[in-house]
């Protein structure tokens with residue numbers, strides 16, 4: 001058998017493009033008060049709740065927008081939505097997630113744009129173990145049974161591998177720029193929305 005039917009691209013071109021065009025966006029996001037506070041040793045449960053309510057308001061509508069497209073069937077992957085975990089975490093914290101303010105999402109994204117959005121949402125799973133390790137140091141966190149950041153590292157890596165491989169196979173080069181623009185726009189959307197968590201508004205000691 002020759003390689004005539006092998007459709008795998010020779011290198012991970014799209015993944016490299018997405019990583020390079022969003023590198024600075026990721027950096028900028030991590031320096032926002034919301035994410036700095038999340039990793040702070042003095043984080044308290046009220047501030048944690050505030051950050052999570054805000055995060056839900058942008059994560060849930062973006063994830064729902066992707067789920068309404070044909071992206072997952074096209075990639076041949078089973079969707080693994082995380083907003084339901086976030087919602088149940090919020091309920092455990094005493095919030096009503098479905099009455100929280102949400103980021104409005106413009107129109108249904110096309111396939112390449114939904115791939116760009118999914119890149120950001122799926123990628124956020126990779127940093128979860130860093131956040132979980134920090135959260136686990138707090139007494140108040142232990143016993144709260146929060147699931148959102150509680151990702152098994154090898155499961156997350158494996159899913160990421162399958163996701164990025166599927167992107168390479170299914171998003172044609174002509175659509176790569178559209179996908180990259182959507183990923184950048186998604187990071188910007190997260191940034192703007194999460195900027196509204198102000199360090200001054202947070203309750204934990206500076």
Ligand code: HEM
Nearest residue numbers: 019026029030035038119120121123124126127130131190
């Ligand atoms: C305190 C917050 C965060 C930390 C500490 C963090 C940390 C990390 C780390 C360590 C990785 C690389 C993991 C690896 O290569 O195995 C990563 C990747 C990534 N993170 Fe974050 N992250 C944070 C927040 C976010 C958020 C909020 C988003 C999106 C909304 C995000 C999106 C991504 C993406 C898309 C990647 C994949 C980059 C690539 O390799 O192509 N991260 N993050």
